[in-house]
Amino acid sequence: MRRGTARVAAAVLVCGITLAGCSGGSDDKPTGGRSTSAASPSATTAPAAPEATVATVTGRLDGARRVALAQAVGTVVGRWLDGAYLGRFPRTDYSAAFAGFTAGAAAKAHRDLALMSNAAISSRIDTATATKRVISLDVLSLDQRPVGVTATVRLAFDTTGTLTGSQQVAGTVDLTPVGNGWKIFGYEIARTPA
Numbered sequence: 001m002r003r004g005t006a007r008v009a010a011a012v013l014v015c016g017i018t019l020a021g022c023s024g025g026s027d028d029k030p031t032g033g034r035s036t037s038a039a040s041p042s043a044t045t046a047p048a049a050p051e052a053t054v055a056t057v058t059g060r061l062d063g064a065r066r067v068a069l070a071q072a073v074g075t076v077v078g079r080w081l082d083g084a085y086l087g088r089f090p091r092t093d094y095s096a097a098f099a100g101f102t103a104g105a106a107a108k109a110h111r112d113l114a115l116m117s118n119a120a121i122s123s124r125i126d127t128a129t130a131t132k133r134v135i136s137l138d139v140l141s142l143d144q145r146p147v148g149v150t151a152t153v154r155l156a157f158d159t160t161g162t163l164t165g166s167q168q169v170a171g172t173v174d175l176t177p178v179g180n181g182w183k184i185f186g187y188e189i190a191r192t193p194a
Contacts, residue, residue, distance in 0.1 A: 051078060052135040052151065059141035069146050070137065073175055076100035076182050077135050077151050084117035085157060085169060089125045102178070102185045115189055126161035149175040149182065153189075168192055 052074030054066045061069070083097030094117045098106040113119035118128060133155045140148040155169045171189035175182045 051133060052137050055136045055138055055152075057139045057141055059139075060144055061139060061141040061146060062144060065141075065144060065146070066139075069139065069149070073137055073149055073151060073182050074135055076175065076184065077153060077173060078133075080173075080184065081130075081133060081153070081155050081169075085155060085167075086128050086130055088127055089118060089161070090122040092119075092122070094119060100182070100184055102176075102183045105183075105185050105187070109187070115191060116187070121159070121163055121167075124161055124163035125159040128157045128159045128167070130155060130157045131166070132156040147177065151175060166193060 052070040054061075054070050057066070077100075079100055080097050083099075084094055094110070094113060097117060098109050101109055109116040118125065134153070136152045138150045138152070139146050151173050153169070153171060153173060156166060157168075158164075158166050169189060169191045171187065173184045173189075174186040176185050
């Protein structure tokens with residue numbers, strides 16, 4: 001089993017979703033939204049358009065549902081990336097960046113602000129502009145319904161101000177369906193100079 005697929009399966013089990021009795025094969029054709037190699041012109045001022053790509057699916061999920069999933073999850077993850085790392089600085093409030101997180105994950109992210117945002121360097125930068133952002137989805141689907149997603153994320157961005165240079169954020173976020181949307185409930189993120 002692939003690492004991403006195993007993470008999605010574990011994430012779904014944590015959420016209490018019963019996997020007994022499910023059937024269907026695995027379909028690993030990449031589909032979904034777009035991956036970008038450069039930021040859109042509005043990336044520093046507003047959430048970017050959905051940009052996720054479905055990389056693997058365990059179970060079955062048709063093309064239209066893959067596109068819808070890529071858009072929905074890409075929007076949630078993109079809002080976090082934009083609100084936490086990109087745009088004008090300095091800033092002190094990162095609450096909007098974690099609006100797509102569950103309450104527990106948002107509280108943890110606020111405790112990890114140096115990792116999950118630019119809070120630690122905010123006073124030394126004027127702007128942060130994306131140079132590369134990729135969101136790749138590993139999906140667990142039951143009966144044509146996605147029940148868990150692990151998004152592999154890579155964001156590279158350049159900063160201006162006293163601290164000028166390149167930074168990179170990479171790792172995974174785990175998402176679960178909540179109501180009519182998706183929420184991030186877990187993450188494994190690392191950041192380094194690019």
